[in-house]
Amino acid sequence: MWPLLALVLIWHKRASSRAPFPSQRRTMNPDQRPVFGVGDASFQAAGGEAGLQRLVADFYRVMDEAPEAANVRAMYPADVSEAADRLASFLCGWLGGPKRYAEKYGAISIPQFHTRWPVGEAERDAWLFCMEQAIARQPYSPDFSEYLLRQLRVPAERIRQVQAACPARPGQN
Numbered sequence: 001m002w003p004l005l006a007l008v009l010i011w012h013k014r015a016s017s018r019a020p021f022p023s024q025r026r027t028m029n030p031d032q033r034p035v036f037g038v039g040d041a042s043f044q045a046a047g048g049e050a051g052l053q054r055l056v057a058d059f060y061r062v063m064d065e066a067p068e069a070a071n072v073r074a075m076y077p078a079d080v081s082e083a084a085d086r087l088a089s090f091l092c093g094w095l096g097g098p099k100r101y102a103e104k105y106g107a108i109s110i111p112q113f114h115t116r117w118p119v120g121e122a123e124r125d126a127w128l129f130c131m132e133q134a135i136a137r138q139p140y141s142p143d144f145s146e147y148l149l150r151q152l153r154v155p156a157e158r159i160r161q162v163q164a165a166c167p168a169r170p171g172q173n
């Protein structure tokens with residue numbers, strides 16, 4: 001009995017010495033880097049709300065300038081300032097930060113919302129191209145840059161899939 005109790009005590013001491021707070025054991029890698037996607041780690045890595053506003057401003061700047069993005073730029077209004085606020089607000093909650101989009105604009109289903117535009121592979125890739133370029137302009141770590149783009153590919157591809165199943169009917173939403 002006593003040897004068993006001693007073993008349990010040693011194990012407990014070693015486990016608690018690895019990280020002082022229980023929450024850190026769940027949200028940090030052993031080398032104390034945050035695990036993106038847990039809590040608000042991604043939101044923080046993106047620089048919070050100000051960081052996301054910079055990312056989105058660069059995203060639309062790239063879209064304005066890059067010939068590769070002309071197909072998607074044509075879908076947006078000339079003035080993208082409201083679209084920029086909506087996208088930055090959405091990304092805020094999507095990355096684990098405050099749910100600004102829901103607070104300001106209500107609920108949204110990203111694939112459903114986009115069914116009013118024809119989004120195939122070319123449009124999906126052009127949109128992701130703008131994001132990739134915008135991400136590259138931020139002071140993000142290579143790990144977070146790679147993570148963020150990988151995550152964005154998921155809803156972008158979902159938009160395309162929903163389109164493929166139910167082609168866009170402009171004006172129907």
Ligand code: HEM
Nearest residue numbers: 072075076077083086087090110119123124127155156159
């Ligand atoms: C796959 C390629 C995509 C295309 C071609 C596309 C295109 C568009 C267009 C044309 C608008 C309307 C802008 C306006 O009139 O104000 C828009 C709005 C928006 N998009 Fe996308 N989008 C894409 C992917 C995504 C993804 C992956 C996300 C989320 C991660 C996203 C989130 C949003 C949000 C939050 C809005 C604003 C919604 C609102 O008006 O309330 N989009 N998008």
